[in-house]
Amino acid sequence: xxxxxxxxRRDGILVATLTGRIDGSNASEFQKTLxxxxxxxxxxxxLDFEQVSFxxxxxxxxxxxxxxxxxxxxxxxxxxxxxxxxxxVITMSGFDRIISVHESQTAAVDAVEKxxxxxx
Numbered sequence: 001x002x003x004x005x006x007x008x009r010r011d012g013i014l015v016a017t018l019t020g021r022i023d024g025s026n027a028s029e030f031q032k033t034l035x036x037x038x039x040x041x042x043x044x045x046x047l048d049f050e051q052v053s054f055x056x057x058x059x060x061x062x063x064x065x066x067x068x069x070x071x072x073x074x075x076x077x078x079x080x081x082x083x084x085x086x087x088x089v090i091t092m093s094g095f096d097r098i099i100s101v102h103e104s105q106t107a108a109v110d111a112v113e114k115x116x117x118x119x120x
Contacts, residue, residue: 005037034062
């Protein structure tokens with residue numbers, strides 16, 4: 001697989017730090033791996049793109065599928081720390097207008113925690 005995923009869980013917030021390329025050759029495996037890493041108790045998923053060197057439309061499709069899974073009440077989905085190549089694709093595709101994008105992992109986690117606090 002051309003993408004490595006490192007997981008970190010913070011009180012129901014699942015952070016997946018991605019490294020490598022996401023394209024048609026590995027998008028299906030990327031999706032399966034991400035979905036397998038999600039626990040029922042995870043109310044938020046943050047994808048960190050800092051080390052992503054390339055993302056194709058197949059990779060964007062996976063991001064959209066995951067965003068939809070976390071679009072139900074009490075769930076949250078965000079992406080953060082976009083590398084220049086990922087930022088270009090995310091911006092050109094308009095995904096930055098439908099998915100919350102943050103400059104850092106800390107900012108994304110803080111935003112999720114703030115929303116969670118207002119819901120409690």
